[in-house]
Amino acid sequence: MLDLSISYQLKDAVTDFKVGAIYYQSIVIGDLPPLIGDRLPLFYENIQLSLQAHPISEIDGVKEWRNTFKKVGTDPSRYRPSQEALLRKIKKDGAPHYVHSAVDLINFFSVQHGIPMGIYDTAHLNVPIQITIGTDKDSYEGLNGRTMHMSGKIISVDSMGAFGSPIVDSRRSCVTEQTTDALQIIYLRPSMDSEEAKLMISKIAEMFTQVHGGNHEWKLIQ
Structure with missing residues (x-):
């Protein structure tokens, strides 16, 4: 399931584009363990307080991803990177929506590192997977309940079509x-050093499997 690549079209638009891919097997999803779940409200409360003094648009990861969106033809004020949307939700409401352990942990990682992330059920995907720039043919029903038209936006596609994006993922x-x-x-932030990126990916994979069991494999794709 790590048969994943970045299209030449996307690399031409964003020459230093890179992603981390982690494949998890035999995981068990439910509620976060209290050691993590009980601490999240305080973590988000501190984030909310910090956002009163520092505009979201000035956070390094948000600023860089807004510029990345512009390079591929996406208006970041109309279609925000998902970590920016999370931060705006936290600033307004004090926390993101809690769903289950997998999504809640991914949201935590996304806020912690200031970058978009997505997680997908591989039972509903077909390899190979490519990250590219969408065309007029690319659309899907988003988790936000809207039909997402993905022309000029970064998307992940498999043999059945587009299924993910750093904006919002598909049902x-x-x-x-x-x-x-x-x-x-x-x-990842395009400007991030490869060794720093590998360290981040490995730590995220390790923490996720500590919570969910199972095993994982990962790689940096650039």
């Missing part, structure tokens, strides 16, 4: 409590 590929195998895509 087709969403992870549920019945998911046992999953693919996580980490949309």
